[in-house]
Amino acid sequence: MCGIVGYIGKRDVAPLLLEGLQRLEYRGYDSAGIVVTSPKTPGLKMVKAKGRVRDLEAKVPARFKGTTGIAHTRWATHGAPSDVNAHPHMSADQKVAVVHNGIIDNAGDLRRKLEADGVEFLSETDTEVLTHLIARSTAEKLEDKVRQAVRVIEGTYGIAVLHADHPDRIVVARNGSPVVLGIGEKEMFVASDIAALVTHTRQIVTLDDGEMATLKADDFRTYTTEGTRTTAEPTTVEWEAESYDMGGHDTYMHKEIHEQADAVDRVLRGRIDDRFSTVHLGGLNLDAREARQIRRVKILGCGTSYHAGMIGAQMIEELARIPADAEPASEFRYRNPVVDPDTLYIAVSQSGETYDVLAAVQELKRKGARVLGVVNVVGSAIAREADGGIYVHAGPEVCVVSTKCFTNTTVAFALLALHLGRTRDLSVRDGKRIIEGLRKLPEQITEILKQEEAVKELAEQYADARSMLFIGRVRGYPVAREASLKLKEVSYIHAEAYPASELKHGPLALIEPALPTVAIVPDDDLLEKNRAALEEIKAREGKILAVAHQPQEKADQTIIVPKNEDELDPILMGIPLQLLAYHTAKALGRDIDKPRNLAKSVTVE
Ligand code: AGP
Secondary structure, three states, rough: OOOEEEOOOOHHHHHHHHHHHOOOHHHHOOOEEEEEEEEOOOOOOOOOOOOOOHHHHOOOOOOOOEEEHHHHHHHOOOOOOOOOOOOOOOEEEEEEEEEOOOOOOOOHHHHHHHHOOOOOOOOOOOHHHHHHHHHHHOOHHHHHHHHHHHHHEEEOEEEEEEEEEOOOOOEEEEEEEEEEEEEEOEEEEEEEHHHOOOOOEEEEEEOOOOOEEEEEEEEEEEEEEEOOOEEOOOEEEOOHHHOOOOOOOOOHHHHHHHHHHHHHHHHHHOOOEEEOOEOOOOOOOOOOOHHHOOOEEEEOOHHHHHHHHHHHHHHHHHHOOEEEEEEEHHHHOOOOOOOOOOOOEEEEEEEOHHHHHHHHHHHHHHHOOOOEEEOOOOOOHHHHOOEEEEEOOOOOOOOOOOOOOHHHHHHHHHHHHHHHHHHHEEEHHHHHHHHHHHHHHHHHHHHHHHHHHHHHHHHHOOOOOEEEEEEEOHHHHHHHHHHHHHHHHHHEEEEEEEEHHHHHHHHHHOOOOOEEEEEOOOOOOOOOHHHHHHHHHHHHOOEEEEEEOOOOOOOOOOEEEOOOOOHHHHHHHHHHHHHHHHHHHHHHHOOOOOEEEEEEEEOOO
16 A cells, blocks of 8 residues: 655655655555655755656656655545645645555545635645644644644544654654654664665664654654653564565565475474474463463454465364364454453454454454464564464565465464464374474475476466366365465456355356366365365366366366375465466466555555
8 A cells, every 4th residue: 555755864865765665666556756855955845746656756856855855655545646646745835744644534524624714725635634734733843733633633644744844853653554663873764664664774663553753863752642752662673675676586476486485484493392292482472271261263364364364263173172263354343243251363464554454453452352463574563462473474575465474374373273282182193293294394385386387387278267266175265265366366367266065055057168167175084075076067067277185087287286284285285376376467467566456555444
């Protein structure tokens, strides 16, 4: 979604901000803008452009100097993508400039009131309301002006504000939309995503909801919107700037698919305890007695993370014998759920900022539930809101379409399931068996990825399909769900996932030669049942691509995946289908890293 980047220091700010915006491009946007100033030459200089960051760069004049500035990539919500609607928004007196991520719910009402007072609006955006509110405040200090403005708005925001009369500072505020400060040597940065900061500093402060900050070149302070000082200790982010480079691959998706063996190695590192055939999960904050008292597990996430949660729920049921299920967080939070004190709630999110997941966590916490986070981005909102959790250590995932984070999240769930299992009735023998399986994963992933050429040929064959059906049974079903999501979001081919067991109850009516089926067929206790489903499809002349541990006679083609333990097979079986989605999208000439209409992290409702 939208991106914010800001800087205050001694350097020429425009090139620095443009570079920061480029690092946020992966989030998806339709226009961009920049405003700069400096204590030596006060006054705000602004340029905005519909289109890409390079279009903005082309419009920036040679004499666009400043040492303080804020910039933005906008994803249209209120008002079409245009130069005028792009951020920053400036007040009529040219003194206040604001960039904003999020949505102001009461923008309509506030706009009407301001218009009745004679304010003229230039854009159709909700953000412009904020600009006028700040500009009209009679408070002396910029901080107070911003504070007064944010207290009358309802909705979500991450904002950065410049004022021509206060060129020595940037004031920022957060409510529901990420704001991260980057602490440098006599220079400070702000961004909505650490991707824009890591080339400059690894010292990060993440603001909480309801928190504001003032950045000066050599100092920063944080406080609440009520004005109470807060303490903010910078933390060091591990992610290297190079992790954001493409590293010789044509897309981030391709790079991230190929990083999975290393990524899985990282999520396992230092966690396996051979002595007791279990794992150490330091951040869980759940002792053995508490773990034994859990009567249910409810996993909440969106999209791919929800699918990883479905796999996680099955692992927890199988290994720990605790009833577990997963539900889209976006649904859960709207159905006034019964919150049970004996249930362990787990919020899953790559970004740790997905609004629907965060809102579900906040609702659960308000009702006194214990919530764990399974999150990739360290220090993100969900990670901080949760009572404990597991970092999945996949490294930064830039492609909008999630691949390595999905895999690492499923491995993190395997670790949790093993841990919970070993505090309950899982035997030492089974604990050992799972640990051996976990250790095999990186090598098996490498083996799967070696089949890329063959998968590419298959993708080229299927690229002209108008629709595809994905089926799987029990362990295979979430794999089918995720593979179908991957194909549709990156190739725009319609895809539907169904439990193989449900075929007879409806979807069999769809089967004909023009509808290919991708079937997940693990060598487990349901193999024969899955084979029967393939027979039914073949009898109706349906084409079948199987992902299996051994060749499937009824399938037109089979991608063979190395066998692991039954419980861990779902971690591997989706990987060739990530490649299938990638190569199908490539054959169709899609914008692989930035599929249309999608954003990397959905920080609005
Ligand atoms: C994944 O390919 C998607 N683009 C999307 O479904 C994503 O998984 C979802 O929006 C949740 O994001 P999160 O993991 O950052 O919370």
